[in-house]
Amino acid sequence: DAKTTQPNSMESNEEEPVHLPCNHSTISGTDYIHWYRQLPSQGPEYVIHGLTSNVNNRMASLAIAEDRKSSTLILHRATLRDAAVYYCILRDVNSGGSNYKLTFGKGTLLTVNP
């Protein structure tokens, strides 16, 4: 899977929006962009995914650059419960490959201040 680059850490205040960036300059046309997060002492949980268009769900929004070389996870109003490590992951949708694997980097540690 193509590599992603994320800042090691970010800080936000409660009830403010948070924009978590991810660079993936070597993304291929069949790579989906996935975001997972890991709360303290828990397993990772799915947040959102997309291919080309921006996506919204109840947890977050995903903004994908037109050239797909970067994306941003947007938490519209951060809460203390959003403090976690956020992972940006690329996964190729082509069948026949190891497309089931999620390759996790070190992610971005988000701290939310009250």
Added chain:
Amino acid sequence: GAGVSQSPSNKVTEKGKDVELRCDPISGHTALYWYRQSLGQGLEFLIYFQGNSAPDKSGLPSDRFSAERTGGSVSTLTIQRTQQEDSAVYLCASSILPPGAGYNEQFFGPGTRLTVL
């Protein structure tokens, strides 16, 4: 509904002992994965099971590690002759693989924290 469960939640063992870690996936999920997470690191893929297909063992770090999945449901990860570097959190995940689709959300269990003294 019930999520992925793992047992034990914590395991402390002595170097050289064998350990077994258990994973109960979400009912009906055909795919099961094992990962491990060392302190301060990202997740490392270990092994993948899909239905009755041969598992992908490419992530297992040595032949001391093995896993099986009985009846397409419960899975056991076994580490023989444990070493201190095996200390980590071992995470299990399961998913449904929609036919022909790339979307494949993985649901993770809480993990087993293994400490080898």
